[in-house]
Amino acid sequence: MEQGLELDFKDYMTIYRIAEEKFNKDSNNQYFISKLKKSIRELPTECKITMINLEEKYYDEKYDHFVKELYLKEDIDHFFGNYISKKSLINKLKKFVSHHSIYKYYNTLNPIEIILGGNIDIFVSQETSKKLNEIIQVAGKGRWGWRTYTFEKYKNSNGYLSFEEVMKKLNCTSATTQRLINEKLLVVSDQYGDRKLFDKEHIHELHIEQERLIKKYKRNYYSSKQIQEKYNDSFAHYIKGSEDKVRRKITKVAPPLLLISYFGVQMKLYKKDEIDNLWVDYKLYKDMNSMSLEEPFDDFIYKVEQVLNIKFTTKQKNTKLLWYQYVEKFLISTRMSDKSRIIFQTNQFARCTELIFNIFNKEIYSYSGSEINKRFLNDSINIRRSYQRDFYTFLKQMLETFSIEGLPSPYNIDELFDPKNFKRIKEVATDIYSLEEYHELYNHTNRVTFHKEKAIQDVTNLIQTMDYTKYKRYDCCWLYILVQLTNNWRHSTILSQIPRIDLSTTSIESLEWLKKNDPSLEDANSIIYQICRYVTKINKTDVSAEGIFTISEPLKIAFATAISICEFCRRATLDSSSTLIDLPGHLVVKYNPHKEFFIDFIDGFKFENRKLNRTLSTLIWSVLRHMGNGLKESQVSRSHLQDQTTITHYIKLSDEQVKNLVDEIFERNQFGFVTQTLTNILFGTETNKHIETERMLEVNKQFGNVFKIEATAGLINRIATERDHVLKYLEEFDLEGLRNLFYQSTTGSLPSKQRYYQCIYSECKYENEYGEGPSCDSCAASIINVYAMENIMDNYISMMEKISKGFESATLGEKHKLANQFFLLHNIVDQARRNFGREAVDGFVRGGTERIKALGHELSTMNLKEFRTLGVLRG
Numbered sequence: 001m002e003q004g005l006e007l008d009f010k011d012y013m014t015i016y017r018i019a020e021e022k023f024n025k026d027s028n029n030q031y032f033i034s035k036l037k038k039s040i041r042e043l044p045t046e047c048k049i050t051m052i053n054l055e056e057k058y059y060d061e062k063y064d065h066f067v068k069e070l071y072l073k074e075d076i077d078h079f080f081g082n083y084i085s086k087k088s089l090i091n092k093l094k095k096f097v098s099h100h101s102i103y104k105y106y107n108t109l110n111p112i113e114i115i116l117g118g119n120i121d122i123f124v125s126q127e128t129s130k131k132l133n134e135i136i137q138v139a140g141k142g143r144w145g146w147r148t149y150t151f152e153k154y155k156n157s158n159g160y161l162s163f164e165e166v167m168k169k170l171n172c173t174s175a176t177t178q179r180l181i182n183e184k185l186l187v188v189s190d191q192y193g194d195r196k197l198f199d200k201e202h203i204h205e206l207h208i209e210q211e212r213l214i215k216k217y218k219r220n221y222y223s224s225k226q227i228q229e230k231y232n233d234s235f236a237h238y239i240k241g242s243e244d245k246v247r248r249k250i251t252k253v254a255p256p257l258l259l260i261s262y263f264g265v266q267m268k269l270y271k272k273d274e275i276d277n278l279w280v281d282y283k284l285y286k287d288m289n290s291m292s293l294e295e296p297f298d299d300f301i302y303k304v305e306q307v308l309n310i311k312f313t314t315k316q317k318n319t320k321l322l323w324y325q326y327v328e329k330f331l332i333s334t335r336m337s338d339k340s341r342i343i344f345q346t347n348q349f350a351r352c353t354e355l356i357f358n359i360f361n362k363e364i365y366s367y368s369g370s371e372i373n374k375r376f377l378n379d380s381i382n383i384r385r386s387y388q389r390d391f392y393t394f395l396k397q398m399l400e401t402f403s404i405e406g407l408p409s410p411y412n413i414d415e416l417f418d419p420k421n422f423k424r425i426k427e428v429a430t431d432i433y434s435l436e437e438y439h440e441l442y443n444h445t446n447r448v449t450f451h452k453e454k455a456i457q458d459v460t461n462l463i464q465t466m467d468y469t470k471y472k473r474y475d476c477c478w479l480y481i482l483v484q485l486t487n488n489w490r491h492s493t494i495l496s497q498i499p500r501i502d503l504s505t506t507s508i509e510s511l512e513w514l515k516k517n518d519p520s521l522e523d524a525n526s527i528i529y530q531i532c533r534y535v536t537k538i539n540k541t542d543v544s545a546e547g548i549f550t551i552s553e554p555l556k557i558a559f560a561t562a563i564s565i566c567e568f569c570r571r572a573t574l575d576s577s578s579t580l581i582d583l584p585g586h587l588v589v590k591y592n593p594h595k596e597f598f599i600d601f602i603d604g605f606k607f608e609n610r611k612l613n614r615t616l617s618t619l620i621w622s623v624l625r626h627m628g629n630g631l632k633e634s635q636v637s638r639s640h641l642q643d644q645t646t647i648t649h650y651i652k653l654s655d656e657q658v659k660n661l662v663d664e665i666f667e668r669n670q671f672g673f674v675t676q677t678l679t680n681i682l683f684g685t686e687t688n689k690h691i692e693t694e695r696m697l698e699v700n701k702q703f704g705n706v707f708k709i710e711a712t713a714g715l716i717n718r719i720a721t722e723r724d725h726v727l728k729y730l731e732e733f734d735l736e737g738l739r740n741l742f743y744q745s746t747t748g749s750l751p752s753k754q755r756y757y758q759c760i761y762s763e764c765k766y767e768n769e770y771g772e773g774p775s776c777d778s779c780a781a782s783i784i785n786v787y788a789m790e791n792i793m794d795n796y797i798s799m800m801e802k803i804s805k806g807f808e809s810a811t812l813g814e815k816h817k818l819a820n821q822f823f824l825l826h827n828i829v830d831q832a833r834r835n836f837g838r839e840a841v842d843g844f845v846r847g848g849t850e851r852i853k854a855l856g857h858e859l860s861t862m863n864l865k866e867f868r869t870l871g872v873l874r875g
Helices: 002-009 014-021 030-041 073-082 086-093 098-109 126-139 145-157 163-170 174-182 198-221 224-230 233-239 257-263 272-288 296-307 314-334 339-357 371-377 383-403 434-443 448-465 475-484 490-494 511-516 521-538 551-574 593-596 609-628 633-637 655-665 671-679 689-704 714-729 735-749 784-805 814-834 836-841 848-858
Strands: 051-060 064-074 082-084 122-125 158-164 189-192 195-199 221-223 269-270 757-759 783-786
Touching: 002 339, 014 030, 014 073, 014 158, 014 836, 051 086, 064 073, 064 521, 082 126, 086 098, 086 122, 086 126, 122 609, 122 836, 145 189, 158 198, 158 269, 163 174, 163 195, 163 198, 163 655, 174 257, 174 714, 195 314, 198 221, 221 224, 221 272, 224 233, 224 609, 233 272, 257 383, 296 314, 296 434, 314 339, 314 735, 339 383, 383 521, 434 475, 434 551, 448 475, 448 511, 475 490, 475 609, 511 551, 521 714, 521 735, 551 836, 609 784, 633 714, 784 848
Parallel strands: none
Antiparallel strands: 051 064, 082 122, 158 195, 189 195, 221 269, 757 783
16 A cells, blocks of 8 residues: 555645646745635636545655645646646746736737736746747737737738738739739738738639749740840940941840739830841941951951851952952052041951951952853942942952053953942932021020039939930930030041040039039040140041041030030949940930920921031032132131032121120130230230220330340241241231131141141241241241140140250250240240140150150259340240
8 A cells, every 4th residue: 555655645735846846835824825715716617726635644755845736746747737837927027018007918819817826926828928929920010010919819810911021922013913903913802900911722723823923924025124234234234225237127025014023114025036036137236337457458368268158169260350459459549547437447448358258259360251241330229339439449449450460451441330330229418507596596595504403314314223215315415415515526526536535623622512502614625625635636648627626716615515425424333435425326216416405496396417517518608618718628628628528508697796706716725935825915806996005006016116126046047037937927907807818727727837827928938948847836937736735735744855865965055056946935835735735745645744844843953043044934
């Protein structure tokens, strides 16, 4: 009996053991022991603890007490496994929310409380504890916590998904999900308050359909981003229509609604086979329209043999050699410096090569003249006139070579049809804008505040969205028209010869700065002469209008503003292009920049590059004719008009109209002794006799004050003599004559024997019998254009470097000569700096002002002034 009791006792607990292990109470605390016994007896049925009454008292050695009751350990463990102390639960939750919040949600649950132990030993079920924990975790995040809790409970119990869960499942934005609902693709199954609920099974089916569509469209279509990743950024922009290139029509489709978020918002999809085929053509176009090699002839060979991959047969060997010699000779003799023209010409020859060697599969001299005419030289076949002209010239030179070498000619040149005699494919337009239209366009384009605001807004929108399809290119359009108002440039020249600019030498800081400020005239000149230097360097042998860049005084602020906006746009969009104007020929109609620019201009006005070129040529020619009294066309075409310009109009102008046009079209960018003298005299155009008399007195005073220079060297005698001659020559003019002379110098219509230099004399007065004379840059009769600074500054730097290296070792006579030459050249540079600003002039030198100052510092230690002849620094 004792052994059986001992074996069973491990399954039971005494009241004292319960008190100590479960409540951490002292076994001698009879008050608590009494309460615990009573509470056990009063426990509800669902949590009843089995009690056994012993027939005989049992002595509990551990706690030194006799007991008559034992409690089933399994029931006790079950209770404490399913119930938790309210006090410990509250203490645990207080780490997350306030005491007030805990009791607010506790009371909302209204749980059954069970007392076990003393009066305050309250227990609640673990289920209650779990619910309260969940509520606190949600409710502790904000005022809608309880609502969220109840919503989640309702949603989960009914097998629904929330709006947000559907968005995540289908990878859709809120807007796209709402569109799915609106278009009945997504069905709302229920609603909890204002929150939509969706059936899980329905969403699962939509997800399966979405996966099917993704596979289908990924197999057959590209997104713009995928085109960009597979090919390159440039091709992706080209596909979207942002480049000025001819291209075939491609199919664009909108993705199904279920795929919008997958492919991107507002995204079009493109058929893969069309894009892959287009890439081949695009790459060919790019390769053909880039200059891969520095030498034009090498570039031509590369395009023929590598890009176009033209294969020649052994039967064409000699013709290939003769044709290559012809092309090389042409490219060397033309000496083109403009990259865009070189590309055009090498492309022309490469495409012509492809055509010739496809049509003639054996040596060209094995065909008769009539066969060549039939296949290539007639106006009824679809071959470009330019290809026919090149081929005809090639054949003509080949026959001349045969004649020189004594070889028999396969045919006479007279047998071949000359393409010059072919009928025109299209009529050449000769119309121009009227003088009134030109002035209206001029004034409209010069509305700085109006255009600045629209251009900055357009660029700002692009920077914020990077959406080129909505970029109107207002800034580029404004700059383009400003350039063309005073420069007789082709469309391609304007796009290729306006380079990126450095604004660090100006006060222009940013687009925000431009919103509140206008550039100064100094800022404008700094920018303009940057472009002058660029144009001069790439057109060193070009004497046409495209080798000259001019912005007249009234347009300078507008020009500086427009070009700065273009530059800031390039920087902000990380555009690496070396030029600034981006005006595609194929534009989205909705955002055509010309249309936007002329939106409030003359009704029905149509802007045309060639028409404005013809207008400008006509106006320049009319001004020069008026001022030059029959000046020969060839004399002015070199500096103002295109080489091939044919003037078909002449506008008779009044003196006032001439004066206005000179101010509007020509830039006052001359300097020198004559220019300075005329500028000092001519302050205005008043006809008031008193004012004119006063000015004539000033003229006489100026002319009478001939330089009194103590000349001890031939150089100074020459300078003094030349200036004396110039002053006496100018004294022969009345005030109106001086004004006319000044305008002739501004338009560049005075005699010239050296590029960028004009002379007040019709023939040089200082040439000897052998045609030798002084350099134009140091002659007092010279009117020097700012473009001459390219050579003047080269000479200036060379002189400084020469003195720096060899002055100390030179003889006394050589030191005097070097000092005089330097100060004479320095005087010219100093005049230019006074006229155009030091930054602009020094910019013609690589290294700019810093380099010149460094060389000047070296020269300052040599005491050059002590060696100059008296008078070199004066005047």
